[in-house]
Every structure is written in structure tokens, then in C-alpha cells.
Amino acid sequence: MALETFLIKLKNAISSKPTSHRSSPPPITTTSSVGVLSFEAARLMTKLLHLTHSLTDSNLLSLRDHSLSLEGLTKIVTGDETFHLSLVCAELADSLAHTADSVSRLSYRCSAPSLRSFHRLFHEFADTGRDPHGWVISCKDTESKNKKIERYVSVTTALYREMEEMTNLENSLRKQIGIECEEDVNNNNKKAMDLHQKIERQRQHVKYLKDRSLWNKSFDTVVLVLARSVFTALARLKSVFSSSVVSFLPRSLSSSSSSMNLVHPSPNDEERLKTSSSFLEESSRLLKPPETTLGGSGVALHYANLIVVMEKMIKQPQLVGLDARDDLYSMLPGSVRSSLRSRLKGVGFTATDGGLAAEWRAALGRILQWLLPLAQNMIRWQSERSFEQRHVVNSQSRVMLVQTLVFADRVKTEAAITELLVGLNYIWRFEREMTAKALFNLHSPPNHS
DSSP: OOOHHHHHHHHHHHHHHHHHSSSOOOOOOTTTTOOGGGGHHHHHHHHHHHHHTTTHHHHHHHHTTTTGGGGGHHHBSSOOOOHHHHHHHHHHHHHHHHHHHHHHHHHOSSSSSHHHHHHHHHHHHHHHHOOOOSSOHHHHHHHHHHHHHHHHHHHHHHHHHHHHHHHHHHHHHHHHOOOOGGGGGHHHHHHHHHHHHHHHHHHHHHHHHHHHHHTBBBHHHHHHHHHHHHHHHHHHHHHTTTTTTGGGGHHHTTTTTHHHHHSSOOHHHHHHHTTSSHHHHHHHTTTTTTBBBBHHHHHHHHHHHHHHHHHHHHOOGGOOHHHHHHHHHHSSSHHHHHHHHHHHOOSSSOOOOHHHHHHHHHHHHHHHHHHHHHHHHHHHHHHHHHTTTSOOTTTTTTGGGGGTTBBBBHHHHHHHHHHHHHHHHHHHHHHHHHHHHHHHHHHSSSOOO
């Protein structure tokens, strides 16, 4: 009887508890804790940690010695190594600017005037190096600060999982109480009691994680951590790329970290920058590929998919049917079709020269050796940017824009694709000839004369 009375009270409490979609949001106050926005703050912190990691000496050396040494960059991608490094700098700066925009939206909820002015201060720092509040973290303190941020992110991520688990338990309890089966009342009641106890334990665990995570921190505390990370990342970015971007960004901007004091610029520094374009605007401008490139023509991803399809056909031409051949042809843009028709004029319908087929295979292999990585990077880069809208991409495996087909010269790329198509045409016909000959010999009666 006592159990039934308890369950009735529990049922009434659950039914009267307002659901999340019915409750009106609390009024925004500058003194409130971060609350549910802690998950967005943790995402931004993770992004900044990855960006900071990508600017370490080891990662930058790997970028220079491996990522920017792709053979395809020298063959079809616009510019030299200095320009390629400038693109890397511009892409990282653009990513940091987008992160800073998100931090700005959080900063409007702060009470400290300096934090509420984060957006203006960040852009001033980007252009002049002026850091009036000393938000740039020194090198010796960076590691310890990053470890503290990692702990915040780890606990806040755990909180998210545990809150989801508590929601699942509460939903299970509602369903259990809603079951009205006379044959198994006692069993249902016992399950409901067990679920209620689990929820209580889970609620205590969630409360513990809220206290340790970003959830109960004030907006001022969280935004200050983010602001210092943003300023430090930008200072590091301009420092390591200062000698590389000088040819492609205004000299006063690209050299600000080396020729100017990042924390306390002189009046001459500020006056010199008044006539300069914004560092972030120039970085964004640099990322827009010319019309002569695949990116400028809006066909980079399409060409990447085309190259990947051709590579599979070249590896196993004997498995390519007429339908697959027609599908490949339908993927070709008009300029490549025209070039292909011109190259195939006068070519005979037979392909029986095994030596020539071997030469074509070797030639196609050499082209794919430098062209295929750019195509694969293009597909991966696009996938990472789509994935990044919901998650954070690990900077250690991140593909940079310069490693893709975006800045590839369209004429040179189409010439390489046409060469692949001409070679594929020959080895495809050769394989069909050899297959037809083998079948003919198989079905022909033996000659006993």
C-alpha cells in the first residue's frame, strides 16, 4: 500500500513537471552561469586547442616538408612555395576569425566591459597588435593553460553524455509508470522504483559534473578563457608566418609580429596601420581563387570526383563496361570533351599492341601519382568542412586548401585529365581486344591438320 501511494505521488510529480519544449527560456542576465551554452563553449575551446596545436613547430615542419612538397602543387597549383604558405596562413586566420565571431556572441552576455568589447579588441589586435588587457599568454604558461582547458572540455563532454543518460532514464520511468497491467502490477512497480533510484543517483552525478565543468561558470570566466586563447593563437599565427605572407598581405600587417610590439605598439605602429586593409579581410580575400583555377570556376569538387573514377577504371580496365564508359563520358565538361575528340581524331579502332598498352599504363601511373592526391584531398577537404559544422576536425589530420584542386590551374588540369582519358581509351580497347581474342580461341575447334 505504501509502495502504491509512493508511485501515485511519483506519477503526479512527473505528469506535472513541465517539459523542456513547453518551458519558456529564462531571461538573459550578464551575471548568470553559462548553463547549456557550456557545450558550445567547450566546442570552441576544442577548436582553439586544435588550431594552437597546428601551429606547433613540429606540425609546421611537417606541413613544409610533406604537405607542401606534393608534386602536384608544382605542376598545376598556382604560385610558388611562398604563396602556398600564405594560403595556409590565410586559411588558419579565416578559421580563427570564425571562431572569434562565435566568442563575440558569448561575450555580449558578460558583465566586464572589456569582455563585452571582445569583437572590437580582437580586430584591433589583428591589425595593430594592441593588447591592452594582456590577453596574450606567454610561451611558458601556454602548456599549463591548455591543460586546464582540456580538463574543462573533458568534464563538459562527460556532462553532456550523463545528461543524455538521465533523460533516457526519465523517459523510461514515464513509460513504466504509464503501463497499467493488472497481471503484473507488482513487477512494474518494482521496476519503477529501481528506475527512480537510478535517476536520483544519476541526478547527483550530473550535479557533481556541473560543478566541475563549464556549466556553473560565469560568462565572464568562460569568455576570458576563450579570449586569451584566441589572442594567443593569433599572435602565434602572425609570428610563425610573418616572413611568408609578406609578399601577399600588406607588409604592415604581415610583419606586425616581428617589427611591432604585439602587446604595446608604439604610436608610429598604429599610425602606419591606419592606411592598411584589415589583416583578416586580406586573409579572406586571398582565399578566393582566380577565375582561371578550378575553384574560381566552381568545378574543383566535380573534377576531383572525375579523377577518382578514372583512377579506378585505369586500375581495372577489364571490368569497365559500356555503361560505365558512357557514364564517365557524361561527367566530362564541354571543354574536356572537345579536347578529347581532337586527340582521338585519326586513332584506329583496333588496339592490339601490348607494348604500347604497357607504355600507356606507365604514363597514366605517373600522372596519377601527382594528380590523384590532390583530388583525394579535395574530396576530403570538402567532407571535413561539412563535418566541421557539427563536430571538430583533428588538426593533425586536417587537409589544407592549398593541398586540394581549388587553386589548380584549369587549363593544366584539363590537359592532364585529357591525357588520362586518351590513355584509358587505348588500354580499355586493348583489354577488350585481348578478351575477345581469348574467347574466340577458347571456342574455336582445335586444328588437327
